[in-house]
Amino acid sequence: MISKQAAYHELYKSAQTAGQSHIFRDWDALSEIQQQQLLLQIKSIHFNEITNLAQHHIHDDESTHFSGKIEPVHAIPIPKTTEQKLIAQKMCHIGEEALQSGEVGVLLVAGGQGSRLGFDGPKGIFPITPVLQKSLFHLHAEKIKALSVKYRTRLPFYIMTSQANHAATLAFFAKHDYFGLDSADVFFFQQGMLPALDGTGKMIIDAPGHLFMNPNGHGGVLEALAESGALADMQKRGLQHIYYFQVDNVLAKICDPVFLGYHIEAQAEMSSKVVAKRDAYEKVGVIGKIDGKLGVIEYSDLSEQDKTATTDTGELRYNAGSIAIHIIDVAFIQQFAQHDLGLPWHVAHKKIPYLNEDGQLVQPDAPNGYKFEKFIFDALAFVNKSVVMEVDRDEEFSPVKNSTGEDSPQTAQQAMSRLFAKWLRQAGFTIAEPGLPKIEISSLFATDADEFCAKFSGQGKIDSAFYIE
Numbered sequence: 001m002i003s004k005q006a007a008y009h010e011l012y013k014s015a016q017t018a019g020q021s022h023i024f025r026d027w028d029a030l031s032e033i034q035q036q037q038l039l040l041q042i043k044s045i046h047f048n049e050i051t052n053l054a055q056h057h058i059h060d061d062e063s064t065h066f067s068g069k070i071e072p073v074h075a076i077p078i079p080k081t082t083e084q085k086l087i088a089q090k091m092c093h094i095g096e097e098a099l100q101s102g103e104v105g106v107l108l109v110a111g112g113q114g115s116r117l118g119f120d121g122p123k124g125i126f127p128i129t130p131v132l133q134k135s136l137f138h139l140h141a142e143k144i145k146a147l148s149v150k151y152r153t154r155l156p157f158y159i160m161t162s163q164a165n166h167a168a169t170l171a172f173f174a175k176h177d178y179f180g181l182d183s184a185d186v187f188f189f190q191q192g193m194l195p196a197l198d199g200t201g202k203m204i205i206d207a208p209g210h211l212f213m214n215p216n217g218h219g220g221v222l223e224a225l226a227e228s229g230a231l232a233d234m235q236k237r238g239l240q241h242i243y244y245f246q247v248d249n250v251l252a253k254i255c256d257p258v259f260l261g262y263h264i265e266a267q268a269e270m271s272s273k274v275v276a277k278r279d280a281y282e283k284v285g286v287i288g289k290i291d292g293k294l295g296v297i298e299y300s301d302l303s304e305q306d307k308t309a310t311t312d313t314g315e316l317r318y319n320a321g322s323i324a325i326h327i328i329d330v331a332f333i334q335q336f337a338q339h340d341l342g343l344p345w346h347v348a349h350k351k352i353p354y355l356n357e358d359g360q361l362v363q364p365d366a367p368n369g370y371k372f373e374k375f376i377f378d379a380l381a382f383v384n385k386s387v388v389m390e391v392d393r394d395e396e397f398s399p400v401k402n403s404t405g406e407d408s409p410q411t412a413q414q415a416m417s418r419l420f421a422k423w424l425r426q427a428g429f430t431i432a433e434p435g436l437p438k439i440e441i442s443s444l445f446a447t448d449a450d451e452f453c454a455k456f457s458g459q460g461k462i463d464s465a466f467y468i469e
C-alpha cells in the first residue's frame, strides 16, 4: 500500500503541474483524518480535464452567443385517429413482448443535489403521494414492482446516486425492504464528482482540507454505468433496452410498452418522450436538430422568432418539450464506454461558498464560481436512429423541482389527484368539485386507466380523500 507521504507527494506534483497547488495550502494545520480525506478527494480529480475546463469553458459562459443551425423534428403524435390508435396498439404488443422476455431494465438518475427543493436528504426520500405521503422512491419502486408482476418478468432497477446521497439512499431502501422488490434486482451506483472553479480557474476550498465538488450531471450516468459494473450487469442479464427516467417526475410512466414498441420497431438507439409546450415562452428545452444532429435546443438558444414560429396547422414549430424520459439501448451505452465517447460539458455560473485567505467562510452574494455538468440528452447527437414520441403532459409529466409555486410538491400532488380522478370518472364515479379531493391509486392496484376500470367500477361520488391498493 502506498504511504500517506508518498500519496501526498504524488498528488502535490499533479496539482502543482495543473496550477492548483493552493489546494494543499492548509495541509500542515489539518488533522490526520482531514489529511486522509483531502487526499481521497484529490485522488478522484482528473487534473487534465480540469485544466481543459479552466482554459476553454469558464470565460465564454453566458456571453457565448448560440449560433447553431436549428430545425424541428417530427414527433409521433398522441393517437387520435382510428389508424393511429391501431398502430399504437401494435406497438404496445411489441413493447409488452420485450418486457415479458426480460430484455428491459430501468434506470433512475437520483444523484442530483436537489438544491431548489431545499430538502435535507436525497430527493427520492421526499414524501410526495397525495394521501399516504409515500416517498418518490417508494412511488417509483411500486410501479416497477407492479410491472414485474403484470408482465411476469424481472425488471432490474439501476439507481444512480452521488457521494452526498449514496449512503442515505441505500439505507432508505434497506429500511423499507426495497419496497417489495427483490434486492438482487436493485443495483446502486455512484456518479462522478468534480471540483468547481473560480473565475481564475482555481479549485474552490469550502472548508479546511475540503474542496467544493459537485456531481457531474445526469449525463455522467454513461461513464458511471461502465465504471461501476452496472453496464456489465445489464449485459450479463441479457438486457437490451434501458428505460431512463428522473427521480422528480411523479407521473413518469415507467416502461411504457407503446414507447418501447416504437423504439424497438424503429431499431432506435436512444429515444425520447416529449410534451407539447404550454406556450411559446415556457422555459423548457425542445428536442430538435442542432447543426444536423439530434439534441435538446435550450430555451435560451431560441430566438424570439423561433420561439413564436408556428406550423401550417397552427402549432408551435419548436414544440417538442423534453421531459427527460428516454429509452437507451445497452449496445449504445457500450459504444460510449468502448470508444470513450465523451459528452460535452455545460457550465453554470453559481454562488459558491469559499474559505478566504484568512480561513473565514464567505457566502458570496453574486456568482463567483463555475460548476460543470454533462447532460444525458447530448448523447442523442450520437444516434443513427431515434424515436421522438409525444405524450399528454397531464398523464406523464409533473416534476418536483421547487419547494413552492411551479413544479413543487403541491403541484405534483394535484397532478396525481387529477390523473387518478380521471381514472375514477372513467370507471363511472363522479368527483366532488370544486376542491378536488386528494386521490391516490397505488400502482400495485392498477398501472393505468384501463387496468383500473377492469378492476374497479361503480357509481357514487368521491368527496373525500381516496386511496386504493
Ligand code: UTP
Pocket: 109, 110, 111, 112, 113, 114, 115, 116, 117, 123, 160, 191, 215, 216, 217, 218, 220, 245, 246, 247, 248, 373, 401
Ligand atoms: P435537476 O437538473 O433538476 O437537478 O435533475 P436536481 O439535483 O434534482 O435539482 P437542483 O437543480 O439542484 O435544484 C434532474 C434529474 O437528474 C438527476 C437528479 O437527481 C434528477 O433526477 N441528476 C442531476 C443526477 O442524477 N445527477 C446530477 O449530477 C444532476
